[in-house]
Amino acid sequence: MISVGLQPIAADNANKMTGQKMTHVIIKDGHFDKLINESSFQIRYYSAMTDRDQTVNKKKNKVKYTCSQCGSHVWGKPQLHITCSDCKNPFAEDEERES
């Protein structure tokens, strides 16, 4: 990774190159950095920490809904007003959240 201009780092410690969860940073003026700066295409990227934060927020925002008659489940954002097409009953919001 270093030879292509990407520095491996542990997700929980940027000063370590080994760990259970890894990511990388772009080495300034490395091959990857130069390729991106010299090319006409763009790559959208964001840090692993941002990615993790978004994942956590997404999990908190998904709610399980259950049909009171047939027991079918659907997942969606909180406070939806949805009805089971088979039973014509409204889905009830469960306490359970995506884990």
Ligand SMILES: [Zn+2]
């Ligand atoms: Zn139903």
